Amino acid sequence: MSERSAAATSRPAFQPGTRNPYLPMPARVIEAITETPTIKTFRVILQDETLMREFSFEPGQVGQLSLFGAGESTFVINSPPTRMDYLQFSVMRAGENTTALHSVRAGDIIGVRGPLGNCFPYEKMKGKDIVFVGGGIGMAPLRTLLLFMLDNRKDYGKISLLYGARSPQDMAFSAELPEWLSRSDLDCVLTIDREAEGWPHKVGLIPNVLLEMNPSPENTVAVTCGPPIMIKFTLQALEKLQFAPEQIVTTLEKRMKCGIGICGRCNIGEKYVCVDGPVFTLAELKDMPNEL
Ligand SMILES: Cc1cc2nc3c(=O)[nH]c(=O)nc-3n(C[C@H](O)[C@H](O)[C@H](O)COP(=O)(O)OP(=O)(O)OC[C@H]3O[C@@H](n4cnc5c(N)ncnc54)[C@H](O)[C@@H]3O)c2cc1C
Ligand code: FES
Known part of the structure:
Protein backbone atom coordinates (compact mmCIF):
# COMPACT_ATOMS: atom_id res chain seq x y z
CA MET A 1 0.00 0.00 0.00
CA SER A 2 1.34 3.42 -0.86
CA GLU A 3 1.11 6.27 1.58
CA ARG A 4 0.05 9.74 0.54
CA SER A 5 1.72 12.25 2.82
CA ALA A 6 -0.44 14.47 4.99
CA ALA A 7 1.15 17.39 3.17
CA ALA A 8 0.57 16.03 -0.34
CA THR A 9 -0.18 18.68 -2.93
CA SER A 10 -3.51 18.67 -4.78
CA ARG A 11 -3.66 15.92 -7.37
CA PRO A 12 -5.64 16.08 -10.62
CA ALA A 13 -9.27 15.25 -9.92
CA PHE A 14 -9.98 13.49 -13.21
CA GLN A 15 -7.75 10.78 -14.64
CA PRO A 16 -8.57 10.03 -18.29
CA GLY A 17 -10.26 6.65 -18.61
CA THR A 18 -11.21 6.44 -14.92
CA ARG A 19 -14.70 6.44 -13.46
CA ASN A 20 -16.47 9.81 -13.21
CA PRO A 21 -15.68 10.79 -9.59
CA TYR A 22 -18.99 12.72 -9.29
CA LEU A 23 -20.97 9.54 -9.89
CA PRO A 24 -22.19 7.85 -6.70
CA GLY A 117 -8.71 12.62 0.70
CA ASN A 118 -5.39 11.68 2.20
CA CYS A 119 -4.73 9.14 4.94
CA PHE A 120 -3.06 8.87 8.32
CA PRO A 121 0.74 8.65 7.93
CA TYR A 122 0.65 5.05 9.14
CA GLU A 123 3.94 4.10 7.42
CA LYS A 124 5.83 6.84 9.27
CA MET A 125 4.21 5.68 12.53
CA LYS A 126 5.75 2.20 12.29
CA GLY A 127 7.95 1.35 15.29
CA LYS A 128 6.44 4.16 17.36
CA ASP A 129 4.14 4.21 20.36
CA ILE A 130 0.69 5.54 19.50
CA VAL A 131 -1.67 7.52 21.71
CA PHE A 132 -5.23 7.79 20.36
CA VAL A 133 -7.45 10.49 21.87
CA GLY A 134 -11.03 10.41 20.59
CA GLY A 135 -14.17 12.27 21.60
CA GLY A 136 -17.73 11.42 20.54
CA ILE A 137 -18.11 10.77 16.80
CA GLY A 138 -14.41 11.70 16.50
CA MET A 139 -13.77 8.07 17.50
CA ALA A 140 -14.83 7.04 13.96
CA PRO A 141 -11.59 7.90 12.10
CA LEU A 142 -9.53 6.66 15.04
CA ARG A 143 -11.35 3.32 14.89
CA THR A 144 -10.10 2.77 11.33
CA LEU A 145 -6.48 3.38 12.24
CA LEU A 146 -6.74 1.55 15.58
CA LEU A 147 -8.12 -1.63 13.97
CA PHE A 148 -5.62 -1.34 11.11
CA MET A 149 -2.77 -1.18 13.64
CA LEU A 150 -4.19 -4.04 15.72
CA ASP A 151 -4.35 -6.09 12.49
CA ASN A 152 -0.66 -5.21 11.88
CA ARG A 153 0.24 -5.28 15.58
CA LYS A 154 3.94 -6.11 15.29
CA ASP A 155 4.59 -2.95 13.24
CA TYR A 156 3.73 -0.62 16.13
CA GLY A 157 4.91 -0.10 19.73
CA LYS A 158 2.64 0.47 22.71
CA ILE A 159 -0.88 1.51 21.67
CA SER A 160 -3.05 3.53 24.05
CA LEU A 161 -6.60 4.73 23.51
CA LEU A 162 -8.41 7.40 25.48
CA TYR A 163 -12.01 7.57 24.34
CA GLY A 164 -14.50 9.95 25.89
CA ALA A 165 -18.17 10.79 25.50
CA ARG A 166 -20.65 12.91 27.42
CA SER A 167 -22.38 9.93 29.07
CA PRO A 168 -22.36 6.11 28.82
CA GLN A 169 -25.31 6.34 26.41
CA ASP A 170 -23.25 8.57 24.10
CA MET A 171 -20.42 6.02 23.69
CA ALA A 172 -20.37 4.73 20.12
CA PHE A 173 -18.91 1.31 19.22
CA SER A 174 -20.07 0.02 22.62
CA ALA A 175 -20.24 -3.55 21.27
CA GLU A 176 -16.47 -3.44 20.74
CA LEU A 177 -15.45 -1.74 23.98
CA PRO A 178 -15.27 -4.92 26.14
CA GLU A 179 -12.79 -6.44 23.67
CA TRP A 180 -10.72 -3.24 23.50
CA LEU A 181 -10.65 -3.07 27.31
CA SER A 182 -9.59 -6.70 27.68
CA ARG A 183 -6.79 -6.77 25.08
CA SER A 184 -3.34 -7.05 26.61
CA ASP A 185 -1.79 -5.27 23.60
CA LEU A 186 -4.03 -2.19 23.92
CA ASP A 187 -4.21 0.20 26.86
CA CYS A 188 -7.82 1.42 26.67
CA VAL A 189 -9.22 4.13 28.95
CA LEU A 190 -12.85 5.27 28.75
CA THR A 191 -14.16 8.47 30.27
CA ILE A 192 -17.44 10.36 30.54
CA ASP A 193 -17.98 14.00 31.46
CA ARG A 194 -20.06 13.52 34.62
CA GLU A 195 -20.70 10.70 37.15
CA ALA A 196 -23.30 8.16 36.03
CA GLU A 197 -24.73 5.30 38.06
CA GLY A 198 -22.96 1.99 37.43
CA TRP A 199 -20.16 3.54 35.30
CA PRO A 200 -16.96 1.67 36.25
CA HIS A 201 -14.50 3.74 34.22
CA LYS A 202 -13.03 7.25 34.42
CA VAL A 203 -15.06 10.40 34.94
CA GLY A 204 -13.58 13.65 33.65
CA LEU A 205 -13.01 15.73 30.55
CA ILE A 206 -10.74 14.13 27.96
CA PRO A 207 -7.85 16.66 28.19
CA ASN A 208 -7.76 16.31 32.01
CA VAL A 209 -7.76 12.50 31.84
CA LEU A 210 -5.03 12.66 29.20
CA LEU A 211 -2.88 14.78 31.53
CA GLU A 212 -3.50 12.21 34.30
CA MET A 213 -2.44 9.37 31.95
CA ASN A 214 0.73 11.36 31.32
CA PRO A 215 1.92 9.52 28.16
CA SER A 216 5.58 9.96 27.31
CA PRO A 217 6.18 11.86 24.07
CA GLU A 218 9.36 9.88 23.40
CA ASN A 219 9.10 8.05 20.07
CA THR A 220 5.31 8.57 20.25
CA VAL A 221 2.66 9.92 17.87
CA ALA A 222 -0.64 11.25 19.21
CA VAL A 223 -3.69 10.94 16.97
CA THR A 224 -6.74 12.93 17.98
CA CYS A 225 -10.20 13.71 16.66
CA GLY A 226 -13.36 15.08 18.25
CA PRO A 227 -15.50 18.17 18.64
CA PRO A 228 -13.61 21.48 18.16
CA ILE A 229 -13.65 22.41 21.86
CA MET A 230 -12.22 19.01 22.83
CA ILE A 231 -9.55 19.27 20.13
CA LYS A 232 -8.55 22.75 21.30
CA PHE A 233 -7.90 21.62 24.90
CA THR A 234 -6.47 18.22 23.88
CA LEU A 235 -3.87 19.94 21.70
CA GLN A 236 -2.98 22.20 24.63
CA ALA A 237 -2.69 19.14 26.90
CA LEU A 238 -0.45 17.33 24.40
CA GLU A 239 1.80 20.38 24.13
CA LYS A 240 1.95 20.53 27.94
CA LEU A 241 3.05 16.87 27.85
CA GLN A 242 5.92 18.01 25.55
CA PHE A 243 4.53 16.51 22.32
CA ALA A 244 6.02 18.47 19.41
CA PRO A 245 3.58 19.70 16.71
CA GLU A 246 5.09 17.13 14.28
CA GLN A 247 4.08 14.33 16.71
CA ILE A 248 0.40 15.30 16.75
CA VAL A 249 -1.92 14.18 13.97
CA THR A 250 -5.54 15.20 13.62
CA THR A 251 -8.29 15.01 11.03
CA LEU A 252 -10.39 18.04 10.13
CA GLU A 253 -14.12 18.20 9.53
CA LYS A 254 -14.19 21.18 7.18
CA ARG A 255 -17.37 21.05 5.12
CA MET A 256 -16.94 19.57 1.63
CA LYS A 257 -18.94 19.48 -1.58
CA CYS A 258 -17.13 17.94 -4.57
CA GLY A 259 -14.50 16.15 -2.46
CA ILE A 260 -12.10 16.14 -5.41
CA GLY A 261 -10.41 19.55 -5.39
CA ILE A 262 -12.62 21.35 -7.89
CA CYS A 263 -15.34 23.43 -6.22
CA GLY A 264 -13.15 25.34 -3.74
CA ARG A 265 -15.64 24.81 -0.89
CA CYS A 266 -13.17 23.36 1.60
CA ASN A 267 -10.05 25.47 1.32
CA ILE A 268 -7.99 26.80 4.21
CA GLY A 269 -5.56 29.23 2.61
CA GLU A 270 -3.94 27.33 -0.24
CA LYS A 271 -4.83 23.87 1.11
CA TYR A 272 -7.94 21.96 0.10
CA VAL A 273 -9.09 19.80 2.99
CA CYS A 274 -10.62 17.31 0.53
CA VAL A 275 -7.36 16.50 -1.26
CA ASP A 276 -4.54 17.84 0.97
CA GLY A 277 -6.43 16.57 4.06
CA PRO A 278 -8.47 15.76 6.01
CA VAL A 279 -5.44 14.42 7.94
CA PHE A 280 -2.90 17.05 9.04
CA THR A 281 -0.16 17.24 11.64
CA LEU A 282 -0.38 20.09 14.12
CA ALA A 283 2.83 21.42 12.54
CA GLU A 284 1.02 21.67 9.20
CA LEU A 285 -2.01 23.33 10.80
CA LYS A 286 0.20 25.91 12.48
CA ASP A 287 1.48 26.89 9.01
CA MET A 288 -2.06 27.42 7.69
CA PRO A 289 -4.25 30.52 8.15
CA ASN A 290 -6.57 30.36 11.18
CA GLU A 291 -9.77 29.93 9.15
CA LEU A 292 -11.41 26.94 10.84
C1 LIG B 1 -13.47 14.79 6.35
C2 LIG B 1 -14.77 14.68 7.10
C3 LIG B 1 -15.08 13.49 7.76
C4 LIG B 1 -16.30 13.38 8.45
N1 LIG B 1 -16.59 12.21 9.05
C5 LIG B 1 -17.76 12.07 9.71
C6 LIG B 1 -18.13 10.82 10.30
O1 LIG B 1 -17.41 9.81 10.20
N2 LIG B 1 -19.31 10.76 10.94
C7 LIG B 1 -20.15 11.85 11.07
O2 LIG B 1 -21.22 11.73 11.67
N3 LIG B 1 -19.83 13.04 10.51
C8 LIG B 1 -18.68 13.18 9.82
N4 LIG B 1 -18.38 14.37 9.22
C9 LIG B 1 -19.34 15.51 9.36
C10 LIG B 1 -20.50 15.32 8.38
O3 LIG B 1 -19.99 15.40 7.07
C11 LIG B 1 -21.56 16.41 8.60
O4 LIG B 1 -22.13 16.26 9.87
C12 LIG B 1 -22.65 16.29 7.54
O5 LIG B 1 -22.14 16.79 6.33
C13 LIG B 1 -23.88 17.07 7.91
O6 LIG B 1 -24.78 16.93 6.81
P1 LIG B 1 -26.31 17.29 6.95
O7 LIG B 1 -26.89 17.49 5.57
O8 LIG B 1 -27.02 16.34 7.82
O9 LIG B 1 -26.28 18.67 7.73
P2 LIG B 1 -26.49 20.13 7.17
O10 LIG B 1 -27.99 20.34 7.05
O11 LIG B 1 -25.64 20.39 6.00
O12 LIG B 1 -25.93 20.94 8.41
C14 LIG B 1 -26.45 20.74 9.74
C15 LIG B 1 -25.52 21.41 10.74
O13 LIG B 1 -24.26 20.73 10.74
C16 LIG B 1 -23.20 21.64 10.39
N5 LIG B 1 -22.24 20.92 9.53
C17 LIG B 1 -22.49 20.44 8.30
N6 LIG B 1 -21.38 19.86 7.80
C18 LIG B 1 -20.43 19.99 8.75
C19 LIG B 1 -19.06 19.61 8.84
N7 LIG B 1 -18.42 19.00 7.86
N8 LIG B 1 -18.40 19.90 9.97
C20 LIG B 1 -19.01 20.52 10.98
N9 LIG B 1 -20.29 20.93 10.95
C21 LIG B 1 -20.99 20.66 9.86
C22 LIG B 1 -23.91 22.78 9.67
O14 LIG B 1 -23.17 23.99 9.77
C23 LIG B 1 -25.22 22.87 10.39
O15 LIG B 1 -25.11 23.57 11.60
C24 LIG B 1 -17.20 14.49 8.50
C25 LIG B 1 -16.89 15.67 7.81
C26 LIG B 1 -15.70 15.76 7.10
C27 LIG B 1 -15.42 16.99 6.31
S1 FES C 1 -12.57 21.56 -3.48
FE1 FES C 1 -14.61 20.83 -3.48
S2 FES C 1 -14.80 20.00 -1.51
FE2 FES C 1 -12.71 20.48 -1.61
Missing part, protein backbone atom coordinates in the same frame (compact mmCIF):
# COMPACT_ATOMS: atom_id res chain seq x y z
CA MET A 25 -21.80 4.07 -6.63
CA PRO A 26 -25.01 2.33 -5.52
CA ALA A 27 -24.38 0.43 -2.29
CA ARG A 28 -26.64 -1.93 -0.36
CA VAL A 29 -26.87 -1.47 3.40
CA ILE A 30 -26.33 -4.89 4.96
CA GLU A 31 -26.62 -3.73 8.56
CA ALA A 32 -27.81 -0.57 10.31
CA ILE A 33 -26.71 -0.36 13.95
CA THR A 34 -28.03 2.17 16.47
CA GLU A 35 -24.93 3.21 18.40
CA THR A 36 -26.31 6.09 20.50
CA PRO A 37 -29.42 8.31 20.39
CA THR A 38 -27.68 10.42 17.70
CA ILE A 39 -25.25 8.03 15.95
CA LYS A 40 -26.01 5.17 13.58
CA THR A 41 -23.51 2.87 11.92
CA PHE A 42 -24.07 1.51 8.40
CA ARG A 43 -22.28 -1.47 6.89
CA VAL A 44 -22.52 -1.34 3.11
CA ILE A 45 -21.48 -3.36 0.08
CA LEU A 46 -21.11 -1.77 -3.36
CA GLN A 47 -23.72 -3.33 -5.63
CA ASP A 48 -21.26 -3.71 -8.50
CA GLU A 49 -19.21 -6.73 -7.44
CA THR A 50 -16.18 -5.65 -9.47
CA LEU A 51 -16.18 -2.17 -7.90
CA MET A 52 -16.47 -3.73 -4.44
CA ARG A 53 -13.65 -6.19 -5.12
CA GLU A 54 -11.41 -3.44 -6.50
CA PHE A 55 -12.29 -0.81 -3.89
CA SER A 56 -9.10 0.08 -2.08
CA PHE A 57 -8.47 2.81 0.45
CA GLU A 58 -6.15 3.79 3.26
CA PRO A 59 -6.94 4.52 6.93
CA GLY A 60 -8.29 8.06 7.30
CA GLN A 61 -9.83 8.36 3.85
CA VAL A 62 -13.47 9.37 3.56
CA GLY A 63 -16.50 8.71 1.41
CA GLN A 64 -19.48 10.84 0.41
CA LEU A 65 -22.80 9.18 1.28
CA SER A 66 -25.92 10.27 -0.59
CA LEU A 67 -29.62 9.64 -0.51
CA PHE A 68 -31.75 10.68 -3.47
CA GLY A 69 -33.55 13.93 -2.65
CA ALA A 70 -31.74 14.46 0.66
CA GLY A 71 -28.16 15.37 -0.26
CA GLU A 72 -24.63 14.14 0.06
CA SER A 73 -22.17 14.44 2.93
CA THR A 74 -18.77 13.29 4.07
CA PHE A 75 -18.03 10.42 6.46
CA VAL A 76 -14.83 8.61 7.27
CA ILE A 77 -14.65 4.97 6.20
CA ASN A 78 -14.33 3.61 9.72
CA SER A 79 -13.74 -0.05 8.88
CA PRO A 80 -10.05 -0.69 8.17
CA PRO A 81 -8.72 -1.74 4.74
CA THR A 82 -7.60 -4.98 6.40
CA ARG A 83 -11.28 -6.00 6.75
CA MET A 84 -13.01 -5.70 3.39
CA ASP A 85 -16.22 -7.73 3.93
CA TYR A 86 -18.05 -4.41 3.94
CA LEU A 87 -17.40 -0.67 4.26
CA GLN A 88 -18.52 0.89 7.52
CA PHE A 89 -19.65 4.48 8.11
CA SER A 90 -20.99 5.99 11.34
CA VAL A 91 -23.32 8.94 10.96
CA MET A 92 -24.15 11.49 13.66
CA ARG A 93 -27.44 13.27 13.09
CA ALA A 94 -26.66 16.92 12.30
CA GLY A 95 -29.00 18.23 9.58
CA GLU A 96 -30.95 17.24 6.48
CA ASN A 97 -28.86 14.48 4.94
CA THR A 98 -27.79 12.84 8.18
CA THR A 99 -31.40 12.84 9.44
CA ALA A 100 -32.50 11.16 6.20
CA LEU A 101 -29.63 8.65 6.48
CA HIS A 102 -30.85 7.72 9.96
CA SER A 103 -34.05 6.34 8.41
CA VAL A 104 -32.06 3.91 6.20
CA ARG A 105 -32.60 0.22 6.97
CA ALA A 106 -30.79 -3.00 6.02
CA GLY A 107 -31.56 -3.74 2.37
CA ASP A 108 -31.85 -0.06 1.34
CA ILE A 109 -29.64 1.41 -1.38
CA ILE A 110 -27.53 4.51 -0.77
CA GLY A 111 -24.90 6.29 -2.91
CA VAL A 112 -21.18 6.14 -2.10
CA ARG A 113 -18.40 8.23 -3.64
CA GLY A 114 -14.82 7.60 -2.67
CA PRO A 115 -12.29 6.96 -1.41
CA LEU A 116 -11.44 10.65 -1.04
